[in-house]
């Protein structure tokens with residue numbers, strides 16, 4: 001009897017909670033669709049710059065899926081490689097073909113090497129290819145390349161959940177209402193949250209960065225201060241977004257429901273997976289994802305040793321996201337007190 | 340700290356409501372309530388569960404908005420952020436930070452009202468003595484009993500010496516001895532000029548109020564002194580009067 005009554009009660013609760021239902025049925029579809037888009041799109045085609053290649057060799061590249069660009073000068077080819085427009089440069093010094101890989105992404109390195117092997121028949125036919133790396137090296141593991149992204153991801157993920165749940169608690173326990181019966185301004189509430197959490201966030205960012213570099217031995221050639229800055233900004237974005245979205249949740253469980261909707265898609269677009277294989281207009285979605293900017297900057301700093309001039313745009317965008325979310329937070333509090 | 344903008348002329352009523360209505364999702368919870376409460380009065384709001392007492396006092400504080408009508412508190416049109424400094428509001432549910440100690444809760448809310456240093460310490464001492472909680476201040480609120488939480492909640496409302504106290508069922512779960520001393524303090528405060536609005540279901544408490552407002556189904560069906568209400572209903576006790584007036588109010592619809 002009791003079991004039946006309990007079961008009926010749970011079913012009723014479920015039916016009343018449309019969002020949980022939607023999560024149950026729609027979220028798996030969303031994730032499956034994303035997986036398909038990422039893995040079953042066009043295959044990755046390497047972009048290779050060539051300098052002074054014998055015409056006999058160059059003709060072998062025709063009709064392949066690689067983008068081959070002929071450069072007149074070394075300088076123009078190198079700067080294209082630096083800017084990430086090229087994945088590799090092929091040139092000859094004497095008789096040996098020399099390959100300079102961009103090196104940040106081991107899977108692209110592999111794709112370039114495979115492509116050259118099949119089109120030039122190096123290896124087997126005896127043409128020795130001498131390989132160099134602009135960044136990283138042959139023993140850079142895939143983890144080294146997506147590690148920086150993961151650091152950003154975890155900071156973002158946990159701060160988001162933590163901020164969301166604690167702001168929700170404040171609301172459901174009635175303390176938010178009580179707080180709003182004091183003369184505190186709505187903006188002060190948001191700033192107070194930002195400061196309080198900001199301190200924990202800074203600690204968390206420091207811990208994660210230290211752990212990944214010193215304990216996990218992640219490939220890192222950049223400045224640790226830059227890493228902390230980016231990680232902190234990313235966490236602030238997560239904090240403001242988490243508290244903002246928690247106004248649209250009525251229980252801890254509903255906060256959890258934001259994970260597949262807000263967090264997982266960002267992971268897909270943040271550089272954990274190579275987006276080259278994805279439909280170009282879908283790739284543009286990444287522009288609205290804070291995690292993408294954080295991850296781009298982290299990757300640049302850790303693998304390519306980038307400095308302020310290279311990542312400042314990412315900093316501005318992250319600060320912008322935090323500001324917008326914080327202002328929306330202040331407005332959302334109007335729901336609880338109009339003044 | 341903000342300067343108080345309200346008019347301190349004692350002639351101006353502490354609470355002045357005109358034709359207040361409040362609707363939640365097309366359900367009318369308060370309709371056409373007009374009420375004036377002079378300064379220094381101890382005013383009781385009485386009414387069955389769900390009749391709209393909490394909604395009414397939330398509109399007074401400006402936390403909630405009325406859909407129609409006007410609210411003036413201490414002569415100032417509401418809602419007005421700076422007025423919150425003059426109010427001491429105790430909600431129906433104990434909104435406390437359970438992870439913190441009683442003292443930390445008091446300090447936090449004290450700080451919200453701009454209290455600090457020696458003054459804060461002194462006020463905490465006064466308020467907690469009043470609710471007999473001084474020995475338990477350093478314990479986590481999660482270890483408090485229901486009545487202790489209620490007392491802490493009341494202490495927080497008294498902390499900044501508000502000119503207007505709005506208490507939503509303040510003595511629920513508090514033992515009779517303490518209840519009596521709390522009511523003595525409330526009476527004393529009102530003698531000092533503090534206006535107090537209190538909702539209650541307890542008739543003995545209602546009898547101690549200067550005037551009572553009876554709410555039923557969102558309508559104010561009677562406002563008068565406890566004695567006058569009993570007489571007008573032709574009953575011998577407030578309890579009977581409450582029931583009689585309630586039925587009459589319902590039958591009129």
Ligand SMILES: Nc1ncnc2c1ncn2[C@@H]1O[C@H](COP(=O)(O)OP(=O)(O)OP(=O)(O)O)[C@@H](O)[C@H]1O
Nearest residue numbers: 363364368386387388389390391392393394395431
């Ligand atoms: N935020 C809200 N949304 C919808 N309905 C509400 C809301 N707040 C209150 N109500 C409704 O308004 C009515 C009056 O509620 P209110 O809390 O004012 O009653 P009350 O007189 O304080 O009752 P009690 O003595 O039980 O505390 C109730 O029917 C309640 O369901």
Ligand SMILES: [Mg+2]
Nearest residue numbers: 392393431507
């Ligand atoms: Mg109530």
